[in-house]
Amino acid sequence: AQKITQTQPGMFVQEKEAVTLDCTYDTSDPSYGLFWYKQPSSGEMIFLIYQGSYDQQNATEGRYSLNFQKARKSANLVISASQLGDSAMYFCAMREGRGGSEKLVFGKGTKLTVNP
Amino acid sequence: DAGITQSPRHKVTETGTPVTLRCHQTENHRYMYWYRQDPGHGLRLIHYSYGVKDTDKGEVSDGYSVSRSKTEDFLLTLESATSSQTSVYFCAIGPQVGQPQHFGDGTRLSIL
Secondary structure (H helix, E strand, O other): OEEEEEOEEEEEEEEOOOOOEOEEEOOOOEEEEEEEEEEEEOOEEEEEEEEEEOOOOOEEOOEEEEEEEOOOOOEEEEEOOOOOHOOOOEEEEEEOOOOOOOOOEEEEOEEEEEEE | OEEEEOOEEEEEEEEOOOOOEEEEOOOOOOOOEEEEEEEOOOOEEEEEEEOOEEEEEEOOOOOOOEEEEEEEEEEEEEEOOOOOHHEEEEEEOOOOOOOEEEOOEEEEEEEO
């Protein structure tokens, strides 16, 4: 079974509008972390936002926020006021356990296109 | 930018030849990782290291080996490259649990 599921292969949004990218996860470990990364067409992986399983509040970083619904096992990324530069692949990833290594499992990604 | 350098950035080689990719960091981070990225699969962990000479397997380790003789260098070796190992390879470093991994710019490897 997939541990990270991103059900939207592609998404389109108009510039200046908000968009939500979906991510669901599967784990039985009470301690885990969820990450979102952006990969523009140039190829680099850019860290956007992190949510820990014990964090009481949803994470926010500038125009990025994470809609964390623990009971539903979802960690959706919300981008407010989309910009043309937001066009990229977006990956959700999960870290399980409190172990010393931070092994990540990635979803297959969502390609976001921002239209002018 | 996190101080991570991958070399080479691009490589084309033939089936059956050995290939070594290098990841060099200047951040003195304990954890280092090698991932591969293929269309439709996202990133998948190949091997990781939690210290000098301490390494372990990831999800897709078959056909790959790694070594870490110094904190700053993590080498990925394909002993006998196959066409199925054509991919983009990313190195990542991580300071500690709860902190995000930072990625190098990737190595595009083509095996003909």
